[in-house]
Amino acid sequence: MKNTKITYIASLLLATTMVFTACGKSSESNQEAVTATAEAPVVTEAPVVTEAPVVTEAPSTTEVVEENNSWSDISEVFGDEETVDEEVIDESTYIARALGSVDVYLTPDDAESTWSFEDTTEYGSKTVFLVNEIDGDWYNVHLPVRPNGTTGWVHIDQVEIRTVSLHVMVDQSERLLTVFDGDEVLLSTSVAVGTEENPSPNGYFYITDKLLTGNPSGAYGPVAFGISGFSDTLSSFAGGPGQIGIHGTNNPDSIGTAASHGCIRVNNDVILDLSELLPLGTPVTIQA
Template sequence: MTARSRRAALAVSLCALALAAPPALGQATAPAYGPEVPTASRTWVGRLVASVVVRSQPRDGAPRVMTVGPIAPLGKGITTLSIIDRRRDVTGRMWAKVLLPRRPNGSAGWLPADQMRLLATPIRVRIDLSERRLYVFRAGRLLRRYPVAVGALDTPTPTGRFAVAEMIRTNHPGAFLGPLVFPLTGFSRVLNEYAGGNGRVAIHGTSLPELIGTRASHGCIRMRNADVVALSRLLRPGAPVRIVP
């Protein structure tokens, strides 16, 4: 192998590592007693280490909600879930209640906290549909604000509590979705299928920057490409997203 080919191979390897395991900005390992309920300053998230059964109640044997694998289905990264509550069962085992990327919006379930690698993030997002603005908060304080395009009147962006499910690089900055896509745990309330997908709502870039600040999308949140790249330096899967009318 020549020196040039060795340098090229190293560059490819470093790029692959960067995409597969982005740095966990503002995150820390969980305390020994388990995850905390979310606050304005911090939200706990869990990265799955193996497939796990999500249950309707925090106990073994409770009805099964779904099975979640450790590999995220769209971008093939690590499945990361946003924790919204915690509880111990009668044996003392800690369970975490997590938001699930499934219909209906707001679906949640319980899984053992010891089946996840627990991390905390100080970042949360608030999207105001009437203002067409996306706000980023760190530890409860406003950090950034960006203009966005939101759902059109006949394909509105759903409101409620969601979380970032994945971060996907498209490798095509000029494409319709721009350079980055952040699928959320929410779905369109009027579209069960769109462009071959299942109506999943996402934050993403755009090839139509002139529509930023308007109601123009099929339910997704569109950002200028430079803004979504800047957002990617702060936001990680599991971060909470609140969408308000």
């Protein structure tokens, strides 16, 4: 893993911000948006995937949503995945990085694909998938689609393999986010989670996007991550599909509470630290 020092470049900041669709955004301090973005122990033949329990939460908030936003990708500015190294392969998680458009099949034997992904996401980040299993020339991967936990098969010719040794764990009952490198704790911080009405979904996800919001003092803070999970209660939000995100906030008093539409909120200094640590594809487990 390599950590890259954040250079906060003013020219990257845009005047408007694109919504992570499950945590609404506005100029008021108690607002948020959700986006759309899972671990498997390291792949040799078929990596093991663990999925998390079920969520229970409380308080609710009201948030005003602005739908017209524009965020900029920073996945190449901050930390990136490591290329495959046979010496560390058994201690890392495989990430399949798109070489171009990617066709995804329900089974390797299917004649036609079920899903198709461009080489970049709608937010401009490089398209990546978290590998679940390897079978010859085919990778079974976690997909950033509904329902949560969906997997499909991609051919080896359409992706390149990277590795990442990090893993994010979000404990909703403790309101705690922890970053692990193997068994070592790199960072632990309090978070805000979804309300009882719109809880953060439990499950095994991964980071799909790393974005500058263009408004460091706004509802999402300076940086936002999209993850591959979607709200269980919101089929759409703020013009998007109800995708979940991890981002900063302009309401630090909400940290440690159930206050969002499903996103994971952290303080702004923490989201900047996470930007240095976490590459695209980093597994994210959310548990009750």
